[in-house]
Amino acid sequence: MRSDGNIGAPIGLKIAAGAGLLFLHLPILLIFVYAFTTEERSYQWPPPGLTTKWLAVTWNRPDIWEALSLSLKVATVSTAIALVLGTLCAAAVSRTRFFGRETISLMVILPIALPGIVTGIALRSAFNLSDIPFSTWTIILGHATFCVVVVYNNAVARFRRTSASLVEASMDLGADGFQTLRYVIMPNIATALLAGGMLAFALSFDEVIVTTFTAGQQQTLPIWMLEELVRPRQRPVTNVVAMVVVLVTFLPILGAFYLTRDGDQIAGGGK
Amino acid sequence: MDEVDLEVFEGEFFAMLGPSGSGKTTCLRLVAGFEQPTSGHIEIFGQTAEGVPPFRRNVNTVFQDYALFPHLNVIDNVAYGLMIRGAGKAERYRTAAEALELVALPGLGKRRAGELSGGQRQRVALARALVNKPRVLLLDEPLGALDLKLREQMQEELKNLHRQLGITFIFVTHDQNEALSMADRVALFNQGKVVQVGTPQEIYRCPNSRFVADFVGSSNLLPPEFVAGISGQNKWASLRPEAIRLTSAGGHEASVVACSYLGGTTRLALDLGSLRLHALLPSVATIPQPGQRVRIDWNPDDVHLMEDGI
Structure with a gap:
């Protein structure tokens, strides 16, 4: 007897699935190809020639470095904020029962369900009303709103799967609150936090909409790329940057995927 | 609490x-x-x-x-x-x-x-x-x-x-x-x-x-009216099923309602007219069948009077 999984799909379905995957991923390959084209004004197909000179050009453009370092800074700080707030919130919601618990859970998740443009406009008018000048910190605050959600979701799922009596067992065996956090809670939620943190970082790193509304004169990397497309100057440089961004965001997401997958087995072992 | x-x-x-x-x-x-x-x-x-x-x-x-x-x-x-x-x-x-x-x-x-x-x-x-x-x-x-x-x-x-x-x-x-x-x-x-x-x-x-009496082992609960008849005290009492034995004369007359074999012992449900009792008998004895009328008795010391009627 063979299981259903081994019966081959019809050939038409296979072709359709392949075409779907190609449609999703070919454009990304095109970006890579144009990063090496010799033509700098328009995207001409096929590329008239291939060159690696744009890598060097990109390396020597100070505006790119500025945008990149701003993006890294914003992503790092907003991820850090999200890790602290998201974890604490998840712990409260999953460990205790209190009035308004479900409401808080919904309100934490809401920013990611809202269109970014709504979050952006809301934040912009809020900053205006309270006379907060636009700066790196307003971008960070904007990004933190959706980063918290990602961390919260990961942490809350892990907390639900870990038995509450673990904390009691640790206390019972002589560990105070801090030791319990360090030796029991952290090891059990670490992979969930890492996964949530990586996703949050990746989300922040390529965010455009909220950033447009909360940034002043500064440019994060995605904003810089958008500007470059409007006013063409050394066009393939944008492609080089895009290629780097794809690689930089792809790795953490892949890592997060593997970590949460293993986490299922680790967290399930308690009972 | x-x-x-x-x-x-x-x-x-x-x-x-x-x-x-x-x-x-x-x-x-x-x-x-x-x-x-x-x-x-x-x-x-x-x-x-x-x-x-x-x-x-x-x-x-x-x-x-x-x-x-x-x-x-x-x-x-x-x-x-x-x-x-x-x-x-x-x-x-x-x-x-x-x-x-x-x-x-x-x-x-x-x-x-x-x-x-x-x-x-x-x-x-x-x-x-x-x-x-x-x-x-x-x-x-x-x-x-x-x-x-x-x-x-x-x-x-x-x-x-x-x-x-x-x-x-x-x-x-x-x-x-x-x-x-x-x-x-x-x-x-x-x-x-x-x-x-x-x-x-x-x-x-x-x-x-x-x-x-009820939670610890399944005891027979005897209501005050019944207890008054046998001991003169108007109190609830408990009687363990294993304290009940079959007898040929005296005691109380009862009819067997059900009978379940539990290995070493056999559990009988008995009807005394005014109340029902469970008895646990060693399986070696001749076990009466449902419908049969039997006489049962117990040692008066086994009827334990309870202060609390709850």
Whole structure:
């Protein structure tokens, strides 16, 4: 007897699935190809020639470095904020029962369900009303709103799967609150936090909409790329940057995927 | 929870028995320090326990779901308490290995908690609680998740362990057989109150209320009208099924309603007209069949009068 999984799909379905995957991923390959084209004004197909000179050009453009370092800074700080707030919130919601618990859970998740443009406009008018000048910190605050959600979701799922009596067992065996956090809670939620943190970082790193509304004169990397497309100057440089961004965001997401997958087995072992 | 007034003696095997929701687990958690009393007083070895966090009590707990740390292997689970107290690695592992030997589980140190069977996890939980050398060991329904055979085996081992260590065991269970067979003394809980405290024999032979008589073994409850007829006292009384015997003359006439064979004994449901009784007879006797009329009797001493009609 063979299981259903081994019966081959019809050939038409296979072709359709392949075409779907190609449609999703070919454009990304095109970006890579144009990063090496010799033509700098328009995207001409096929590329008239291939060159690696744009890598060097990109390396020597100070505006790119500025945008990149701003993006890294914003992503790092907003991820850090999200890790602290998201974890604490998840712990409260999953460990205790209190009035308004479900409401808080919904309100934490809401920013990611809202269109970014709504979050952006809301934040912009809020900053205006309270006379907060636009700066790196307003971008960070904007990004933190959706980063918290990602961390919260990961942490809350892990907390639900870990038995509450673990904390009691640790206390019972002589560990105070801090030791319990360090030796029991952290090891059990670490992979969930890492996964949530990586996703949050990746989300922040390529965010455009909220950033447009909360940034002043500064440019994060995605904003810089958008500007470059409007006013063409050394066009393939944008492609080089895009290629780097794809690689930089792809790795953490892949890592997060593997970590949460293993986490299922680790967290399930308690009972 | 109120009207819980208990004293547990040092070195005792004490069981807290009761139906679910009767307050026995809450009582245990108060002793462990996971919950704080809103009023009342707890003393552990003469020291006030209110406000003392669980990690400063010389009391360890075996949890109902074992609560083994999933990120640690067996030996690190057992050594956790020693690690927290700052013991060196070599000493820690030596003591933990000894504790594992004590619960008859040597050589499994490298396994993860998730790879163990229910019975093995239970032993690890026991070793982990004992490694800190507590003066009191709290056990919260520790055998609830095990199957019958394993449960009986663990009951025996727990008793041996208690004898060997000489420390106080406080044991929570809803299984009356478990409480009676293991404990030196039993406290029976109902609806947040302790209804009776005593040795298993006292609890079984002399229940002080209808609840106790009914919960501990299935006793026959005799209503006051019936008891007045046979002893002259207008009180509820309990009569254990095994105290009833068949007789040829005298006693009471009854008809057999049902009869179930239980191996060594046979259980009869009897109709005395005004009340129904259950009797447990040794299977060696000639067993009357349903519909048959029999005469039954019992020793008047076996009718235990109860002060409390509840």
